[in-house]
Amino acid sequence: MEMNRGEEKAKASRPWRFFSRVFQTPVPNPLRRLSAGFLTAPAAGLLICMGLALAAGAGPIDLIRTIWSGSWGSAEAAINTLTKMTPLLCTGLAVALAYRAGLLNIGCEGQLTVGALVSACFAVAGSRLPGFLLLPLTLVCGAAAGGLWALPAILLRQWRGVHEVISALLLNYMAIHLCSYLVSGPFGDGTAMGRTPPIPAWAQMPEVWRSGSLFFTLAPLIALLLCFGAWLWLSKTLWGFEARSAGTNFDAAVNAGISASRWQIMIFLKSGALAGLAGALEVCAVHHRFYRSFSPGYGFDGLTAAFLANGSPQWLWLSTAFMASLRSADKLLQIGLNLSPNFILVVQAVLLLSVVSQGGIWRQIDKFSSQARRSSRKDDSTHQPDRAVTG
Amino acid sequence: MIQLINLIALLLAKACPLLLAAFGGLLSELSGVINFALEGMMLTGAFAAVLGTWVTGSHWMGLLAAISSGAMVGAVHAGASLKLRANQIVSSIAVNLLAVGLTGFLLNQVFHVYGTSPGVEALPSLSSILPQTGVPDNLRRFAQGTSILVPAALAIGIAVTAFLRWTVPGLRLRACGENPEAARAAGLMVRQTQFIAVCTGGALAGMGGAFLSIGELSQFVENITQGRGYLAVAAVILGRWRPTGVFLAVLFFGCGEAVSEWFAVRWPSLPNQLFLVIPYAACFAVLALYTGRRRPPSALGRVEH
Numbered sequence: 001m002e003m004n005r006g007e008e009k010a011k012a013s014r015p016w017r018f019f020s021r022v023f024q025t026p027v028p029n030p031l032r033r034l035s036a037g038f039l040t041a042p043a044a045g046l047l048i049c050m051g052l053a054l055a056a057g058a059g060p061i062d063l064i065r066t067i068w069s070g071s072w073g074s075a076e077a078a079i080n081t082l083t084k085m086t087p088l089l090c091t092g093l094a095v096a097l098a099y100r101a102g103l104l105n106i107g108c109e110g111q112l113t114v115g116a117l118v119s120a121c122f123a124v125a126g127s128r129l130p131g132f133l134l135l136p137l138t139l140v141c142g143a144a145a146g147g148l149w150a151l152p153a154i155l156l157r158q159w160r161g162v163h164e165v166i167s168a169l170l171l172n173y174m175a176i177h178l179c180s181y182l183v184s185g186p187f188g189d190g191t192a193m194g195r196t197p198p199i200p201a202w203a204q205m206p207e208v209w210r211s212g213s214l215f216f217t218l219a220p221l222i223a224l225l226l227c228f229g230a231w232l233w234l235s236k237t238l239w240g241f242e243a244r245s246a247g248t249n250f251d252a253a254v255n256a257g258i259s260a261s262r263w264q265i266m267i268f269l270k271s272g273a274l275a276g277l278a279g280a281l282e283v284c285a286v287h288h289r290f291y292r293s294f295s296p297g298y299g300f301d302g303l304t305a306a307f308l309a310n311g312s313p314q315w316l317w318l319s320t321a322f323m324a325s326l327r328s329a330d331k332l333l334q335i336g337l338n339l340s341p342n343f344i345l346v347v348q349a350v351l352l353l354s355v356v357s358q359g360g361i362w363r364q365i366d367k368f369s370s371q372a373r374r375s376s377r378k379d380d381s382t383h384q385p386d387r388a389v390t391g
Numbered sequence: 392m393i394q395l396i397n398l399i400a401l402l403l404a405k406a407c408p409l410l411l412a413a414f415g416g417l418l419s420e421l422s423g424v425i426n427f428a429l430e431g432m433m434l435t436g437a438f439a440a441v442l443g444t445w446v447t448g449s450h451w452m453g454l455l456a457a458i459s460s461g462a463m464v465g466a467v468h469a470g471a472s473l474k475l476r477a478n479q480i481v482s483s484i485a486v487n488l489l490a491v492g493l494t495g496f497l498l499n500q501v502f503h504v505y506g507t508s509p510g511v512e513a514l515p516s517l518s519s520i521l522p523q524t525g526v527p528d529n530l531r532r533f534a535q536g537t538s539i540l541v542p543a544a545l546a547i548g549i550a551v552t553a554f555l556r557w558t559v560p561g562l563r564l565r566a567c568g569e570n571p572e573a574a575r576a577a578g579l580m581v582r583q584t585q586f587i588a589v590c591t592g593g594a595l596a597g598m599g600g601a602f603l604s605i606g607e608l609s610q611f612v613e614n615i616t617q618g619r620g621y622l623a624v625a626a627v628i629l630g631r632w633r634p635t636g637v638f639l640a641v642l643f644f645g646c647g648e649a650v651s652e653w654f655a656v657r658w659p660s661l662p663n664q665l666f667l668v669i670p671y672a673a674c675f676a677v678l679a680l681y682t683g684r685r686r687p688p689s690a691l692g693r694v695e696h
Contacts, residue, residue: 167678307481339496342496343496359475
């Protein structure tokens with residue numbers, strides 16, 4: 001993600017360079033490009049996870065079948081997965097956007113929680129407003145709250161040099177405890193359930209499609225549109241270029257006259273706002289209220305999704321679909337295969353580790369194979385100019 | 392007087408896990424490797440301590456298991472960030488996620504429960520090494536409420552400080568973090584030094600985790616660390632990468648946690664969450680208000696090629 005396009009392509013070709021060297025055949029171009037971020041490392045990670053599941057007594061075929069039937073196997077499951085995808089798209093986009101500007105927003109969890117609480121409270125308090133005004137304002141409120149909750153972290157980075165990961169994590173814990181207090185006290189619905197009153201019906205997200213008890217709201221479409229817009233903005237506009245340049249080479253950007261630290265602040269606020277919007281969308285489209293321990297880890301899921309997509313908004317739909325499938329299959333995994341829901345977290349962590357170290361893995365393989373070539377060349381004395389292994 | 396003794400015992404009990412983890416983090420950060428993975432190391436240590444005690448029946452073996460598992464987590468982080476040159480922050484976060492997932496997964500696989508493990512024998516308190524007679528009552532009372540790991544943690548803190556300040560390997564370790572190229576030119580094995588530093592840091596953090604599970608309690612609770620690893624990282628930053636500074640920062644955070652618990656017992660009618668938030672809020676406020684001159688090690692987070 002931090003490298004320029006040329007280097008990215010070089011990295012993409014690395015697995016296939018190894019492949020062609022072994023099998024002495026050229027590799028078709030589309031395959032090379034596919035292997036860039038998606039396929040190689042996650043495949044290795046998934047193999048590890050399958051081994052773990054096997055050790056726990058679940059065969060790989062069963063595992064894949066269970067995950068499939070739990071996530072896309074029926075209409076109900078597919079809608080559930082799509083519903084789970086919505087917040088992941090937003091938080092994934094939040095992380096990806098911040099990462100392109102050279103920041104790591106790990107505070108999505110807290111920003112989402114604060115955004116959800118504020119939007120739920122706003123929708124309840126502003127129930128006199130007409131529907132066409134209430135819903136957009138609710139979403140804007142949630143986004144603004146998320147952005148504000150991200151503000152201290154980025155200011156601390158700019159003023160005091162404290163890494164934004166630490167301050168954002170502290171803010172996460174504060175957000176979760178504070179919201180839990182607010183919702184069981186001042187903003188609660190008076191029961192001991194720790195939840196706000198339900199939001200009025202005209203603040204709920206309109207349905208696009210309904211059949212029986214299954215329905216499908218506008219929320220996933222909004223999230224997808226946001227991703228599309230972010231891709232356009234990031235890769236096709238001058239602003240996007242300036243924001244990215246703050247991430248690729250901060251000093252060069254400053255020397256070129258780009259106010260890089262201002263861009264970083266702006267992007268981080270936007271990132272927080274996206275996470276807050278994820279919370280607001282959850283409130284408006286799914287739960288219709290805020291309750292205690294609102295987020296089941298959407299922030300960290302978004303982080304993994306963003307890294308799986310190599311930080312590109314245009315591929316987020318694929319990586320979030322994957323993460324959401326895992327999430328929505330967790331109940332079935334628990335009932336059918338007796339795997340605890342924590343298994344999903346393990347999968348996620350192994351994927352994250354393998355994605356961030358995939359460059360290094362291929363570098364190691366290159367090193368071995370070039371060493372092997374060099375030693376074999378000593379035997380038969382045919383001389384070829386040696387291409388140095390880069391990296 | 393009794394109240395004061397109880398408060399000091401509580402403060403030490405809260406500060407010592409943080410102390411162990413923060414000094415582990417200090418070792419690794421001074422050698423030039425960013426270590427936000429302390430949370431994962433502590434969590435793994437806490438689980439391994441209970442597992443080791445449960446399997447072998449001896450809490451000392453549990454402590455050993457915690458230390459070695461912490462070192463193993465350190466090896467994962469060091470391997471990913473040094474050998475495979477992964478982004479050290481993302482690798483730390485992945486390691487933390489892995490620790491949360493794996494401890495929960497294994498808790499279910501081994502003990503067939505969710506949330507809380509069955510109880511095991513905890514480490515003895517300090518009073519087990521006191522002589523039977525001739526000890527003032529107050530001291531005895533203090534010793535009864537204090538785990539045996541408290542003096543061990545303080546000793547380790549002093550040892551690490553001395554190691555970094557006065558020994559040649561300590562100087563070499565700091566050299567790797569300040570200027571790896573120069574260190575290599577001087578003939579040091581930079582990667583190996585960093586690897587060992589991160590693993591040792593992991594071992595210390597694992598011990599801190601054991602303090603939580605078989606020192607304070609006698610069982611493992613899912614996500615028992617509750618962000619203490621991140622507080623330890625914050626302590627390293629707040630202490631400006633100096634042992635004495637880190638020690639003071641840890642004492643401060645320990646105070647925060649002790650005060651939070653003290654208040655919660657004192658005023659049970661007030662909502663619990665307001666007290667829970669105190670350590671994090673205090674940490675955040677101090678990070679925001681405190682300005683110091685010391686900068687991090689120059690080569691922190693950079694792996695030489």
